[in-house]
Amino acid sequence: MSGAFHHAAIALAQTTGFSREERQVVLDLLKGVTLRGGAVDDLYAAVLRQLGARDFRWPEFDRWQAFFAEGWKFPPLWDELKKIPALRAAPHIRDSYREQKLYLLLHWLQSLETTRAHTRAALARYAKRGIRAEIARQGNGAPCPVCDPLNHHEVKDGLRDLPPFHPGCRCLVLAIPEAGGVAPGRKRRPLHRIEKQAGSSAG
Numbered sequence: 001m002s003g004a005f006h007h008a009a010i011a012l013a014q015t016t017g018f019s020r021e022e023r024q025v026v027l028d029l030l031k032g033v034t035l036r037g038g039a040v041d042d043l044y045a046a047v048l049r050q051l052g053a054r055d056f057r058w059p060e061f062d063r064w065q066a067f068f069a070e071g072w073k074f075p076p077l078w079d080e081l082k083k084i085p086a087l088r089a090a091p092h093i094r095d096s097y098r099e100q101k102l103y104l105l106l107h108w109l110q111s112l113e114t115t116r117a118h119t120r121a122a123l124a125r126y127a128k129r130g131i132r133a134e135i136a137r138q139g140n141g142a143p144c145p146v147c148d149p150l151n152h153h154e155v156k157d158g159l160r161d162l163p164p165f166h167p168g169c170r171c172l173v174l175a176i177p178e179a180g181g182v183a184p185g186r187k188r189r190p191l192h193r194i195e196k197q198a199g200s201s202a203g
C-alpha cells in the first residue's frame, strides 16, 4: 500500500467543494481507517462527523453517471445515484443524494489505495509461483456494464488495468484454479485495455 496515498490524493484533488484543509482531513481519516483495516463505513461515519455532507463536483462521477445512465444499468452503490435531484427537489432527497455520493467517493478513494495495492502484491506472489490470475466480479449479482465483460479475463503481466474500474467497483483479481483446466464458457483471453467510453482515469 502506498504510504503517501497519492492515488487517493490525486482523485480527491479532482473534486471541487472541499477546501485544501478539508481534503487533508479526508486523506488523514482515510489513512487512519485503512491502516487499521477499517471499512468504508467507518471512514464515511468519520468524514460525516468532521465535515458533514455537501454538494461537491466530481468529474469522474459525472462521466460514469452519464455512461451508466445511457444504458440505464447501474452497478452496486449507484442505486440511489441514478438521477441527480433537481434544485427544487425536497431537501431530504438532496441530502440523501449528496450523502450517497460522498459514500461513493470515499469507497472509490479507499479502493484506489487498497484494492490496487493488494492486487499488485497478489500478482507478484502469483507470478513467483507461476499461478495465473483473473478478474473476478464480487457482490450480489447486480449487473455492471463495465465489469461484466471483464469477469474471468486473465490478467497478464501488464499492471495497467486493475480494479477498481469505476467508482463502486468491487472486482478483485484472484488466482485461477489450475486443476481441471479452463471451465467451459469461460473466456481466457488476455485482458486488453479497458474500454474508455467513459473516459475513466482508472489505471
Ligand SMILES: [Zn+2]
Binding pocket: 075, 144, 145, 146, 147, 148, 165, 166, 168, 169, 170
Ligand atoms: Zn463494475
